[in-house]
Amino acid sequence: MTDALALDPAVVAVILAMAVVTYGTKSVGHWVVGQVDLSDRVEAGIDVLPGAVVVAFVAPALANGGVAEWLAAAVTVVVARKTGNLLASLAVGVGVVLAVRPVL
Amino acid sequence: MAEAEPSADGSDPTADGPGATGDSHREPLTFTLAGFREGFVAGTPVALGVAGYGVVFGVVAAGAGLSVAEAALMSATVLAGAAQLVAVELWADPIPVVAVVTTTAVVNLRYVLMGAALRPWFEDLTAGQAYASLFFFADENWALTVAALREGSTRGAFLMGSGVVLWLLWVAATVAGATAGDLVGDPAQYGLDFVVTALFLTLAAGFWEGRESLRPWLAAAAVALVLDALAPGQWYIMGGALAGAAVEVLTYDD
Numbered sequence: 143m144t145d146a147l148a149l150d151p152a153v154v155a156v157i158l159a160m161a162v163v164t165y166g167t168k169s170v171g172h173w174v175v176g177q178v179d180l181s182d183r184v185e186a187g188i189d190v191l192p193g194a195v196v197v198a199f200v201a202p203a204l205a206n207g208g209v210a211e212w213l214a215a216a217v218t219v220v221v222a223r224k225t226g227n228l229l230a231s232l233a234v235g236v237g238v239v240l241a242v243r244p245v246l
Numbered sequence: 247m248a249e250a251e252p253s254a255d256g257s258d259p260t261a262d263g264p265g266a267t268g269d270s271h272r273e274p275l276t277f278t279l280a281g282f283r284e285g286f287v288a289g290t291p292v293a294l295g296v297a298g299y300g301v302v303f304g305v306v307a308a309g310a311g312l313s314v315a316e317a318a319l320m321s322a323t324v325l326a327g328a329a330q331l332v333a334v335e336l337w338a339d340p341i342p343v344v345a346v347v348t349t350t351a352v353v354n355l356r357y358v359l360m361g362a363a364l365r366p367w368f369e370d371l372t373a374g375q376a377y378a379s380l381f382f383f384a385d386e387n388w389a390l391t392v393a394a395l396r397e398g399s400t401r402g403a404f405l406m407g408s409g410v411v412l413w414l415l416w417v418a419a420t421v422a423g424a425t426a427g428d429l430v431g432d433p434a435q436y437g438l439d440f441v442v443t444a445l446f447l448t449l450a451a452g453f454w455e456g457r458e459s460l461r462p463w464l465a466a467a468a469v470a471l472v473l474d475a476l477a478p479g480q481w482y483i484m485g486g487a488l489a490g491a492a493v494e495v496l497t498y499d500d
Contacts, residue, residue: 146314146425153316156341160333160350161323167354168380171362176369187495191363191487192392193453194466195356198486199385200446201467202474211440218444222451228390229291231451235444236437243437 209246214238275370275395275402284399285391285407292386293412295441297419298433299327303334304423310337314424321420325384325413328480329353349479356483359491360388364405367395371402382409386442389449396453461497466490 175188204215218235225231300321307317312334324330329350336346361380368376387408394404433439453459470486
């Protein structure tokens, strides 16, 4: 086992390179969009990006899941729409997954 | 379940200003301690779920030969769960530097689009406020922030507040996992693997704008499913999101 506090310079260098690359991805899109004058058409595309990211994220996760995940997903959406409360929909969603998985 | 009163978390829409939806005539953002605090509180339940994965990351990183300090340094400076997990999976001696750094960039490509989506609101902040906030963004608090801003929140520091609580728990959980090793087991046994899906579903329920959303969302879902089946890694998020935006750009009428 390595010493818990050991910091190998080569490892630190790779980690910092990862950090720079990651911050680059977090900031470059934000920067580019601010540099150019966008048409209303392109702005409409940027406006739908959050929803499109969310859907692109979730669709394969659900497709790769099973009945427990689908049931929990449906209940999560219903609770989210009825209450608008994040904590409630997270708790119910995770609760349904936990309850249904052992049964199916 | 029953314990959830609508006021129990920061997603309460009544807590914020007029219900503008990110269009031209909205209230400008402010960058205040109150906004930071609101983000911190709203981000806490989600950060607790993410911390389950921080523990797993710590365990995997220690298994790959990183020290506790190195694993913590990675969590503190990179702050991107999926990319970190993939990177330590690739770890070897000597470290495959090019593969690790390139994979990090590819896994994080979705952040390019997510950062771009924040621009219409962050226009109101100073460059320092905006670019410092961007360091602290990850999938979960980006989504919470966009949801709050769309409801008309003027809390410009929300992203940073929700990001800081995420960062604190992510680093602490990494240390716990790297120190304690394999004692914790699979987060799926606590249903934690479903937290992110449930979070994004909740947001989708809020983002839905009726028929207007149908076309871009169908395009995003279809392309994401195809790419997930055909391409390795996480290209499906980037590809699906771009397809949704492209459909909107192509079908937009003035």
